[in-house]
Amino acid sequence: MSSILEHWFWWLMTMACMVWYSTVTVYVTAKGAADIKSMLKRLGDKA
Amino acid sequence: MSHFNWALDGSLVGLYLLVTMVAGIAVRKYVGKVEHFLVAGREMDVYLGIASLAATEFGVVTCMYTAQNGYDKGFAGAVPGIEMALAMFLVGWTGFCVKPLRDAGVMTIPELFEKRYGPRIRWLAGVVIVLGGLLNMGVFLRTGGEFLVLVCGFDLNAPASGAGPVMAWVSTHYLEIAMSVMLLMVAVYTVLGGMLSVLVTDFLQFVVMSLGLILVTVLILINVGWDRLVGAVSSHYGAGGFNPLVHPQMGWGYVLFNAFLNMAAVLTWQTTIARLLAAKDTRTGQRVYTGTSFFFVCRFLIPGIWGIAALAMLSPETVGGNTLYAMPKFLSTFVPMGLMGILIAAMLAADMSTDSSYMLCWGGIIYQDILAPFRKTAWSDQRGLLWNRMIVALIGVFLLFWGLWYPLKGDLWTYLGVTGTIYLASMSTLLIACCYWKRANNWGATGAILVGAVIPVGYLILQQTWQVPGVDAAGKPIMESRVDQLIGPYWSGIAAYVLAGAAMVVGSYLKPRPQAAA
Numbered sequence: 001m002s003s004i005l006e007h008w009f010w011w012l013m014t015m016a017c018m019v020w021y022s023t024v025t026v027y028v029t030a031k032g033a034a035d036i037k038s039m040l041k042r043l044g045d046k047a
Numbered sequence: 048m049s050h051f052n053w054a055l056d057g058s059l060v061g062l063y064l065l066v067t068m069v070a071g072i073a074v075r076k077y078v079g080k081v082e083h084f085l086v087a088g089r090e091m092d093v094y095l096g097i098a099s100l101a102a103t104e105f106g107v108v109t110c111m112y113t114a115q116n117g118y119d120k121g122f123a124g125a126v127p128g129i130e131m132a133l134a135m136f137l138v139g140w141t142g143f144c145v146k147p148l149r150d151a152g153v154m155t156i157p158e159l160f161e162k163r164y165g166p167r168i169r170w171l172a173g174v175v176i177v178l179g180g181l182l183n184m185g186v187f188l189r190t191g192g193e194f195l196v197l198v199c200g201f202d203l204n205a206p207a208s209g210a211g212p213v214m215a216w217v218s219t220h221y222l223e224i225a226m227s228v229m230l231l232m233v234a235v236y237t238v239l240g241g242m243l244s245v246l247v248t249d250f251l252q253f254v255v256m257s258l259g260l261i262l263v264t265v266l267i268l269i270n271v272g273w274d275r276l277v278g279a280v281s282s283h284y285g286a287g288g289f290n291p292l293v294h295p296q297m298g299w300g301y302v303l304f305n306a307f308l309n310m311a312a313v314l315t316w317q318t319t320i321a322r323l324l325a326a327k328d329t330r331t332g333q334r335v336y337t338g339t340s341f342f343f344v345c346r347f348l349i350p351g352i353w354g355i356a357a358l359a360m361l362s363p364e365t366v367g368g369n370t371l372y373a374m375p376k377f378l379s380t381f382v383p384m385g386l387m388g389i390l391i392a393a394m395l396a397a398d399m400s401t402d403s404s405y406m407l408c409w410g411g412i413i414y415q416d417i418l419a420p421f422r423k424t425a426w427s428d429q430r431g432l433l434w435n436r437m438i439v440a441l442i443g444v445f446l447l448f449w450g451l452w453y454p455l456k457g458d459l460w461t462y463l464g465v466t467g468t469i470y471l472a473s474m475s476t477l478l479i480a481c482c483y484w485k486r487a488n489n490w491g492a493t494g495a496i497l498v499g500a501v502i503p504v505g506y507l508i509l510q511q512t513w514q515v516p517g518v519d520a521a522g523k524p525i526m527e528s529r530v531d532q533l534i535g536p537y538w539s540g541i542a543a544y545v546l547a548g549a550a551m552v553v554g555s556y557l558k559p560r561p562q563a564a565a
Contacts, residue, residue, distance in 0.1 A: 003277040007289055010122045011273065013129075014352065017345040018264065024097075024342075025257040031094035032250050039090045043077045043243075046088070 051199045051391070052384045059388030060395065064232065067251055067399065071236025071244040081431040084241030085154055085411045086325040091246060093326075096335035099249035099404075100322045101342045102256060106401030107191035107394050110350040112459035114374035117354025118366075121280035121288025123297060124354070127460070128347025130302075131309035132340045138313050139336025142329070145314070147482045149329040156315055156474060157416040163481045164492040166420065171493070172474060173416030175500050179469030180317060180409045181445060182507075186462065187405065189450030190371075191398035192226035197375035198391060226447060229398060234443045237403040238436045242325060245403045252396035259393020262386060263378070264349050267356045270381075276352065279359035300537035307544040308464050311475035316467070317408040353378065368523055371459055402446070410438040461536045465503050468540050472547040473499030480551050491555030499547035506530060506539045 004011045051057075078084050091099070116124030138145055153159045157176065161169035201221045208218045217224065236244045267276075280288035287294030291302055313319065313336075326332035357366070357377035366373040382390050414435050426434070473496040480487035480495075509530040517527030530539075 003274045007122070007277055010125075010277075010289060013125070013344060013348055014268075014273075016341070017348050018261065020341050021257055021261050021345055021349070025254065025261070028094050028098050028101075029254050032098040032253070035092040035095035036247055036250060039087070039092065039095065039246075040074065040077060042090050043083070043088050 051379070051387045055385055056388030056391065059385075060392050063255055063392035063396065067248050067396070068232060068236060070251055071248040072239055074243045074247050075236075075240040077243055078239075078241055078432070080428045081414075081435060082154070083243060084432055084435050085407070085415070086321065087242040087246055089325055090327055091322070091325040091331075093331050093334045093338065095246055095250060096322050096326055096331065097338045097342075098253040099246050099400075100319065100335060100339045102249040102253040102397070102400035103245075103318050103322075103404040104343070104401070105256060105346050105397050106187060107194045107398040108187045108401065108459070108463075109346060110353075110394065110397060111190050111194055111371055111374065112463065113347045113350040114354035114357070115371045116347070116460055117351030118358050118370045118373045119354075120291070120294060120297060121284045121355060121358075122348075122351065123284075123288055123291040123294050125344070125347040125351045126291045126297075126302060127305040127309060128344045128351075130305050131313065131343040131347075134306075134310045134313040135336055135343055136340035138310075139333045139338075139340060142333055143314075144478050144482050145320075145323055145332060145336065146329055148320070148478070149323050149326065149332045154324060155412055155415045156317070156320060156478060157412065160477055160481060160492070163487070164477070164489040168477075168489050168492045168496075169416055170420060171496055172470075172477065173412050173419075175470045175473060175496055176317060176412050177409055177417065178500070179466055179471070179503075180405070180412070181442065181449075182469065183463055183466040184402075184405045184409070185446060185449035185466075186459065187398070187402055187450070188226050188230055188446045189222070190459065191229060191394075191402070192222045192450070193372070194375045194394060194398075195225045195229075195391065196221045197372055198379045198387075198394070200379050223451065226450060229395070229402070230443050230447055233399050233402045233406070234440060237406055238439050241432075241435065242321070242407060245400075245407055246325075248403065249400045252400040255389075255396040256393045256400075259390050259396075260345075260349050263382060263390055264352060266382065266386070267352060271356045271359055275359050276355050280355055283358060300535065300541065304464065304537040304540040307541060308468065308471060311471035311544065312467065315471060315474040315478055317412060318404050321404070321408050321411070350374065356381070368525070406439050406442045406446075410435060410442055413438050464540060465506060465536050468503040468543050469500050471499075472503070472543040473497075475544075476547045476551045480555070484555075486555050487551060488555050488558050490558035491551040491553070494550030494554035495547045498550040499543055502539060502543040502546065506534075506536065 080088070082088055113124070113128070137143065148156065148159055151159050151162070155173075157169040157172040160172050206219070208215065236248060284294065287297070291297040292299065294301075322335055323332040326335060353374045357373040360381070361373060361377050365376060378390065414431070418434070476495045476499065477492050480491065510528045513529045514526040515529050515532075516524060518524055
């Protein structure tokens with residue numbers, strides 16, 4: 001616990017990275033798949 | 048002894064490779080024009096852009112140099128990531144330079160320069176961008192190969208073994224084989240599908256890469272523990288391991304150089320800009336920037352923690368003289384069977400997404416800007432696509448040979464920073480002046496390009512040629528660069544940025560103003 005308090009900045013940064021990665025990955029995966037689908041549809045329509 | 052299991056882990060890696068190759072090759076049917084090949088027909092939306100940018104900007108090479116930073120500098124080694132995240136957020140939020148760049152509707156930065164500084168500056172900018180970019184990515188393939196060989200438990204300098212001459216040759220050429228196989232796979236889908244294949248495979252690679260990064264980091268935080276990580280940094284580097292300003296190898300020079308470098312990279316790094324230019328509109332491009340910004344902290348800190356874990360768990364004898372290898376050596380015995388397959392698939396994903404995008408982006412500059420003066424008449428899309436594909440393939444060949452031939456001196460991040468500065472210093476100056484300074488002209492642009500390139504190129508040459516005896520981290524006698532001892536890469540890098548800006552101002556004022564019409 002003392003090492004967390006002593007180096008709180010790096011601990012917070014590390015936890016923020018883990019939370020960012022865990023949540024953003026899931027969100028971007030879902031939304032990104034939809035983006036690919038619509039991108040390919042638009043390109044197909046133009047062809 | 049590595050925990051890599053060929054049946055279980057090998058199957059996971061094989062499955063990942065199969066899905067990626069099928070997806071990458073499948074979208075080639077949508078590529079009918081050069082615009083599709085280079086900027087995906089400008090149809091990219093925001094979440095695909097975030098996934099693609101994150102995957103591109105995190106390769107094995109990134110993982111290796113950020114882990115080396117963690118091993119050599121402790122938590123303070125992650126400071127460049129924080130600086131880059133800040134720069135990315137500010138630029139995306141304000142639209143500084145990127146808004147006028149995207150609004151101009153160009154496919155590369157030199158195209159924008161032609162409108163302001165003329166065709167010669169466009170060509171010169173293309174040459175400098177390609178020179179800096181290719182030297183920069185020249186070490187990517189080798190570093191990726193080294194990671195895979197080490198994490199699978201093979202020795203980079205193994206003596207010949209195995210039954211028969213073929214197996215004996217294989218046993219002494221693991222690195223060359225790993226590099227060639229990786230390059231071949233990446234080249235196939237990049238050559239066929241261009242940016243469309245890059246975007247689709249980047250997306251898959253982002254998912255696999257993120258999964259591997261999260262799982263391995265959680266495992267380290269649970270099994271090694273925060274206290275031991277902090278304790279290792281404290282005992283090796285003291286306060287300097289947490290604060291770059293008091294670290295003996297870092298200080299203000301390191302922080303300032305990285306501030307210049309990261310801001311310039313955010314504004315003009317071709318692979319980053321390519322996502323902006325492929326976005327369906329300017330607002331989407333800016334949202335990709337702000338949405339990806341915190342990723343750049345993760346990009347440095349997560350592998351940095353892997354490097355710190357290696358510092359805590361491995362003896363200096365196990366690591367040897369090159370701290371670049373500390374992290375893969377640590378992971379080879381730390382990550383359990385099964386997870387090892389996910390880790391290697393994640394790192395392959397990271398490497399393939401980076402290599403493919405970099406090959407495409409530098410290839411795009413060669414075609415659009417360097418070869419532009421040789422296209423007297425407009426080329427058909429078929430001819431343009433053929434040339435683009437040939438250029439990408441040739442860049443792949445360059446990567447293979449440069450990676451095997453170039454002897455890397457110093458730490459990898461610094462090498463990348465110095466080679467990147469060859470063009471970042473001048474291109475960022477040209478871009479800012481082009482967007483916001485009416486007096487900027489081709490004299491100033493020429494001066495900035497020459498000064499911005501001469502300083503880092505001169506530094507690299509001196510680093511390789513002017514050497515004195517010294518000792519490495521393990522105490523072995525080696526030859527050390529004298530220019531590193533005297534000036535170091537950080538202050539010479541800062542000088543490149545400052546003097547490129549000064550050359551732009553001086554050159555622009557020296558050129559007589561055109562006479563106003565009577």
